[in-house]
Amino acid sequence: MLRYLRPELRIDNDEADDAMREKTDEQLRNSVTTHLNAFLGGPARHLLRIPLDVETLRSIYLEAAQLSYQLWTQRTVVRCTTFRDRGFKFDHRDPSIKAHALVLDEYQDDLLGKDASILVQPLLELYQLDEDTGESASKVLAPAEVWLDSSAQADLST
């Protein structure tokens, strides 16, 4: 259905295909703008410094929406895991989790197994159905980026 709603760009596309694609793109832009406006007008506005460059943020959101649309046209499911679903134990050897740049690299071994306290970026996984076995397999598209307090380790070492 998603493929039907947004036919790919081809030389032999007829007007109906182009019109459908244009309509879906417009709807996508509208939805992105609605969500973005809701975010900028929501509680997060207190963290923002005025004046804002909303157009740049909209273009980033739109890029994400188009990538997401392409992913959903495949026989896959994109799953986003946050603290709503589960907690994250830090393990720098785990490919599905990584420390935020502000976490000190030299203390990452000491932080092993500790609970992440801020989820800066949710875990994004792609679930794909194996048609031979009938089972779905997952792969990590973007690891969860977490922040956890490494200052205690730094104090201990000093």
Place this chain on the structure above:
Amino acid sequence: MVGGHQEQFPEQDRTSPQATTTATTPGGAGQPTATGQRQLNHSDKIRRDRDKQVQKLKSLLTHLQNKLCFVQENFSRELKAKESKIERYLQEIKAQDRRILELNESYKAEQHGMQKQLRRLEIKAKCIRGLEEKLSRQKPTERPSELCQNCEGKEQYIQRLETDREASRANHQAEIVYERSRSTARAKALKSLSGKWIAQDDSVIRRKLESIHFQLQQWAKAYCIPDLEPLRSLEQPEHDALQHSLLMVFFGPNPAAGLSQLKAPFVFLNALLNDNMCMNIISKPFLSLEEWQNSETGETFGQFLHEFLKLKDTSNVISYHNLDGLTNDQ
């Protein structure tokens, strides 16, 4: 008054002792004359003007440096966005090239098949012509009664041959039509597989997501408040609402412990932006349908589908894509 000048600008007295010596009376008690006083005032004025100009130039320099940094950041951001666009276009071009190659191959295969069929038809036509010639060469040597019987038999034989020939022609026509329709269908299928419907390589998707997260991070860095001080003056309902939304990205009793007051707004904003993008944009397959509203119920088509599929359960991989097929059939 002179004493006051000396306290305010002690350096000048040290650097220009002549001014004070020439300004005193020749045999006097060290009091400055009117000319000396004027010179002092004049030099003070010059000094103040100079200081003002230096201050102005410094502030201008700082402003220009800030502006340069801002322009550099903007430029690098735009450059990255353009690079990612170019990369996307290059991939599309590669996909198109692949499609052209596949179409060329299918065209060649089809041409080869047609030539084969043509040769077979020619051979059959030659056979039929041979039979016709053979028939026409046969002389009527039999007696009249036998001749009549033979004639009838031969006529029947000819009719049968003609029927066979027509059937054979019809079969070949059908074969040709079938081959043509098959090759057209194959070409269409190839076309439908080309471009964006071909699954992208995982590394490409990962790179694109990294780029999106990086851009989001840069934006959050540029437009977050400098520290948490403004949040202290928030009214209780607003403070509670912000805390509630932050709870979605926080875990544990004191999540921001150890986080610097200057870095906290950036980390919070970045986390909220990423969470909002993932939950409301990336994980929604029917985002484009959210604006298509049912005039009677007010419910959007996207909302209906999202609720129906319960996409958070990954075991619905099959049911989701089955619905895909159902909708197409309908």
